[in-house]
Amino acid sequence: MRQLFSWRFVAAIGAVAALALLAQAVFGGDDPLDAVVDPDPIERSIDVIEPIVGVEQSIDFAVERTTTGYLDIALTDDRRMRIAPGTFGELSCEELDQSTRCAVFADTLGDAVIWFSIMPIAPRNTVELPPIIELDDGDAVFDNGWRVPYAPVIERECNGEDFPSFADFLERYGPQSVTIVDLETRQVVAARCELTS
Numbered sequence: 001m002r003q004l005f006s007w008r009f010v011a012a013i014g015a016v017a018a019l020a021l022l023a024q025a026v027f028g029g030d031d032p033l034d035a036v037v038d039p040d041p042i043e044r045s046i047d048v049i050e051p052i053v054g055v056e057q058s059i060d061f062a063v064e065r066t067t068t069g070y071l072d073i074a075l076t077d078d079r080r081m082r083i084a085p086g087t088f089g090e091l092s093c094e095e096l097d098q099s100t101r102c103a104v105f106a107d108t109l110g111d112a113v114i115w116f117s118i119m120p121i122a123p124r125n126t127v128e129l130p131p132i133i134e135l136d137d138g139d140a141v142f143d144n145g146w147r148v149p150y151a152p153v154i155e156r157e158c159n160g161e162d163f164p165s166f167a168d169f170l171e172r173y174g175p176q177s178v179t180i181v182d183l184e185t186r187q188v189v190a191a192r193c194e195l196t197s
Contacts, residue, residue: 041145044115048106049148049186050075051121053099063091073104081106081113089116103127103183105146121183129179132170132191140179140188148181150188155180158193166191 054074061069071083081104083089093102096118105127106116122128129148132140139147140154156169163169169177173193180190 041143042115043145043147044107045139046105046146046148047108048081048104048113049127049181049183050079050081050104051100051125051183052096052102052104052118055096063089075104083113083116087113087116089113089118091118093118093120095120105148122180125183126189127181127183129181129188131174131177132179132188133174134170135166142179148188149186151182151185154188155190157190159195161193169193 052073053076056072056074058069058071061067061071065088067083067085067087067089070085073081073083075081095101101121102118103121104116104118106113108114119127119129129146130142130144133143134141135150136147138149140150141147154166156163156166158169158173163172169191173191176194178192178194179188180192181187182189
């Protein structure tokens with residue numbers, strides 16, 4: 001009569017159980033799904049900040065965390081940027097087909113775009129970003145991981161209230177503020193408080 005379970009089968013089951021316990025020990029916690037669903041933001045050094053003059057895109061171009069198809073972006077001074085299929089990014093500007101209605105923020109490696117965000121251009125040739133959490137080594141740091149250069153003086157706007165320094169503004173209104181990036185200087189130039197009633 002043939003043996004139902006061989007020692008190899010039992011050893012394989014034991015190895016799988018040991019791996020499961022090891023994975024629980026390494027990735028365990030109260031809710032291991034939280035680490036996957038809400039990971040820490042990836043730091044993005046934004047080294048391209050440009051208004052978009054025009055675009056050419058493949059028929060299948062779309063952005064859903066990563067791109068499908070390609071997007072060729074015409075920038076000022078006859079420069080071009082290609083966003084290849086599979087590039088991580090965000091698209092929140094609905095007027096991409098209109099000249100200078102959207103701006104691109106990109107983290108690049110040489111000429112290659114490794115991450116991008118296309119956002120609407122606000123009045124006075126600016127783009128509005130989320131709140132700054134700190135200033136570090138010439139960059140404004142955002143809670144989404146972005147690092148954007150800032151001007152020597154960042155204007156503080158809050159119903160005429162006076163602040164001795166930008167640090168005071170951040171301490172008081174940081175989470176309830178909007179950051180202004182100027183597309184001429186490619187720098188953070190102002191922050192505006194958003195008071196709730």
